[in-house]
Amino acid sequence: MKLIVILFIIKTVISLRSSDHHQLSIHKIPLGSEATFNWRIQPIDETVEIEIHYSADEFSWFAIGFSKRGEFKNADYCVLWIDWHRDVHFNDAWSNENGILNIDEHQDCNGFVWKKPDINNLTKFAFTRKFDTCDVHDYVIERGTTHIVWSKGTGPLSSLNGLDIIADSTSSSMSRTELLKFGKHINNIFPTDTWKYELLADQVRVPDVETTYWCRVQRLPHILSKKHHILQFGPAIQKGNEHLVHHMEVFHCAGSIDASVPLYSGPCDSPDRPQATQICKKVLAAWAMGADAFVYPKETGLSIGGEQFNPYIMLEIHYNNPERIKEKIDSSGIEFYLTETLRKYDAGVIELGLEYIDKMAIPPRQESFELSGHCIAECTGVGLPQSGIYVFGSQLHTHLTGTKVQTRHIRDGQELSPLNYDNHYSTHFQEIRLLPKPVHVMPGDSLITTCSYNTLDRENVTLGGFSISDEMCVNYIHYYPNARLEVCKSSISDDALRTYFRYMREWENQKTNFDDEISTSYKNIEWTKIRVAALHDLYQAAPLSMQCNSSDGSRLPGLWDNSAATPVKLPLAPPARDCPSINSHNNNLDQSM
Numbered sequence: 001m002k003l004i005v006i007l008f009i010i011k012t013v014i015s016l017r018s019s020d021h022h023q024l025s026i027h028k029i030p031l032g033s034e035a036t037f038n039w040r041i042q043p044i045d046e047t048v049e050i051e052i053h054y055s056a057d058e059f060s061w062f063a064i065g066f067s068k069r070g071e072f073k074n075a076d077y078c079v080l081w082i083d084w085h086r087d088v089h090f091n092d093a094w095s096n097e098n099g100i101l102n103i104d105e106h107q108d109c110n111g112f113v114w115k116k117p118d119i120n121n122l123t124k125f126a127f128t129r130k131f132d133t134c135d136v137h138d139y140v141i142e143r144g145t146t147h148i149v150w151s152k153g154t155g156p157l158s159s160l161n162g163l164d165i166i167a168d169s170t171s172s173s174m175s176r177t178e179l180l181k182f183g184k185h186i187n188n189i190f191p192t193d194t195w196k197y198e199l200l201a202d203q204v205r206v207p208d209v210e211t212t213y214w215c216r217v218q219r220l221p222h223i224l225s226k227k228h229h230i231l232q233f234g235p236a237i238q239k240g241n242e243h244l245v246h247h248m249e250v251f252h253c254a255g256s257i258d259a260s261v262p263l264y265s266g267p268c269d270s271p272d273r274p275q276a277t278q279i280c281k282k283v284l285a286a287w288a289m290g291a292d293a294f295v296y297p298k299e300t301g302l303s304i305g306g307e308q309f310n311p312y313i314m315l316e317i318h319y320n321n322p323e324r325i326k327e328k329i330d331s332s333g334i335e336f337y338l339t340e341t342l343r344k345y346d347a348g349v350i351e352l353g354l355e356y357i358d359k360m361a362i363p364p365r366q367e368s369f370e371l372s373g374h375c376i377a378e379c380t381g382v383g384l385p386q387s388g389i390y391v392f393g394s395q396l397h398t399h400l401t402g403t404k405v406q407t408r409h410i411r412d413g414q415e416l417s418p419l420n421y422d423n424h425y426s427t428h429f430q431e432i433r434l435l436p437k438p439v440h441v442m443p444g445d446s447l448i449t450t451c452s453y454n455t456l457d458r459e460n461v462t463l464g465g466f467s468i469s470d471e472m473c474v475n476y477i478h479y480y481p482n483a484r485l486e487v488c489k490s491s492i493s494d495d496a497l498r499t500y501f502r503y504m505r506e507w508e509n510q511k512t513n514f515d516d517e518i519s520t521s522y523k524n525i526e527w528t529k530i531r532v533a534a535l536h537d538l539y540q541a542a543p544l545s546m547q548c549n550s551s552d553g554s555r556l557p558g559l560w561d562n563s564a565a566t567p568v569k570l571p572l573a574p575p576a577r578d579c580p581s582i583n584s585h586n587n588n589l590d591q592s593m
């Protein structure tokens with residue numbers, strides 16, 4: 001009888017999920033090739049409803065959870081397990097720094113329902129989890145990237161306490177996704193002449209290595225010699241390959257209209273890749289595992305085609321094949337919805353952050369070193385229209401050592417809500433994200449993009465630059481109506497850097513000289529704790545060299561050398577947590593100060 005009731009609940013949970021299209025959509029990502037993670041968020045109660053499907057033997061255990069950057073140790077789990085009486089348990093547990101599980105004092109994996117394995121050994125279970133349970137052992141689910149970790153193993157178990165989440169498992173893995181998706185454009189109707197254009201890989205034999213970046217250059221169809229708007233883009237994944245296609249980007253080969261680009265198809269880093277394809281760099285679309293289609297707000301579309309538009313574009317697919325599966329053929333890609341019935345506004349992109357040059361550096365062996373790129377009030381003042389712009393999407397970007405990115409928004413000295421942030425950023429998970437709601441940016445506002453880097457495993461200094469081993473700190477913001485401004489980035493001013501290198505030479509006896517290569521000076525510094533702290537302070541205080549450029553590549557009028565960063569007189573308090581015990585704890589601290 002009990003079982004029948006449970007089956008019924010699972011059934012209504014699932015059918016409820018599939019009939020409710022209004023606001024709460026269901027999302028799904030594969031967990032390796034053996035399991036799927038299905039979820040829906042309930043923004044009002046701040047909970048996530050999660051449903052796991054996996055295949056395994058009858059008495060196996062399955063742990064699903066979260067951790068800061070995808071590690072199995074120091075992770076927070078909800079575990080389904082079966083004891084030797086064949087009783088089913090579901091517990092909130094955490095793994096310590098050795099990966100050993102402990103049942104949590106506070107049980108926060110709620111509303112558990114499950115369905116016994118069927119004839120295909122497929123087990124399903126569902127539960128809910130609050131974003132913030134206020135428990136010190138629980139992971140706080142935040143906006144941005146969430147690292148989902150899972151393990152499964154053979155049962156039955158005598159107890160959950162003491163289980164080794166790594167050594168006792170038969171398989172385990174980590175997936176990244178944007179769990180808290182709030183952005184959704186409802187009532188977005190496409191014109192009747194909308195058509196679908198697919199840019200797909202052509203029967204790629206996916207190499208049996210962990211990471212492959214595959215590039216395919218294509219010529220757009222002739223009809224796109226007339227300007228169109230992209231209204232939506234999204235994944236077109238070949239069925240059965242969902243776990244292999246990790247992320248995809250489409251680049252425009254932004255050259256002159258008659259620049260011809262070879263129709264290359266092959267690994268992106270192959271020596272056979274023609275040099276001429278290197279101009280295919282301007283991002284048109286980006287998708288990563290777990291993301292839905294990106295739908296432009298109804299006021300705007302992304303311009304593609306037209307008489308001045310070079311007709312070549314390139315698809316880049318990152319195949320992730322840790323199981324080293326052989327002989328997989330793939331023709332996945334991106335599908336676009338296009339119309340020639342243009343919307344009111346062309347969408348635009350502005351680059352915020354740091355310039356791609358070696359004037360900014362990250363010392364080696366740092367757990368978290370921050371660099372900030374400024375878009376100052378004077379630049380938005382001349383670059384944005386009087387009525388401002390609406391930012392609806394954002395793609396954060398760093399290279400390998402970036403761990404956090406945020407863009408702060410300042411108006412008249414007062415800090416507003418951040419434009420976007422990701423406290424668990426990974427270079428391996430980049431997507432253009434819809435903001436929960438469009439952010440209005442006015443001329444005279446300033447935007448500060450700050451990135452944190454972890455260089456613990458680097459022995460040499462890391463410099464700003466284009467190469468994958470160099471670093472970047474960028475936020476590509478997507479907005480309308482199209483403005484003059486396209487690049488609003490900074491670096492330390494030449495004068496400040498010259499003074500710093502002279503100081504390091506004369507007082508610290510380092511081989512630094514601004515008139516040599518900047519990178520050489522940085523590489524010559526022997527990094528000590530004090531020198532690292534001094535560099536941090538220098539970057540915080542030094543005047544800026546601003547790049548305030550328009551979309552035709554020219555500089556907007558103004559004085560952009562030795563500019564001051566726009567001051568933040570009223571910084572935003574850290575977001576309050578709705579946790580009685582934690583808040584009263586804070587209050588006590590306040591009183592004692």
Ligand SMILES: *[C@@H]1O[C@H](CO)[C@@H](O)[C@H](O)[C@H]1NC(C)=O
Pocket residue numbers: 056057058119120121
């Ligand atoms: C289900 O698991 C049992 C062992 O527990 C195995 O004998 C059987 O072949 C499995 N069935 C399928 C369809 O995989």
Ligand SMILES: *[C@@H]1O[C@H](CO)[C@@H](O)[C@H](O)[C@H]1NC(C)=O
Pocket residue numbers: 459460
């Ligand atoms: C670090 O720099 C030294 C000196 O330039 C060089 O010999 C070494 O190969 C570099 N190490 C790495 C990992 O690049």
Ligand SMILES: *[C@@H]1O[C@H](CO)[C@@H](O)[C@H](O)[C@H]1NC(C)=O
Pocket residue numbers: 355487489547548549553554555
């Ligand atoms: C901005 O424009 C100037 C002048 O055209 C150019 O030298 C500079 O490289 C541009 N900066 C960026 C970041 O595009």
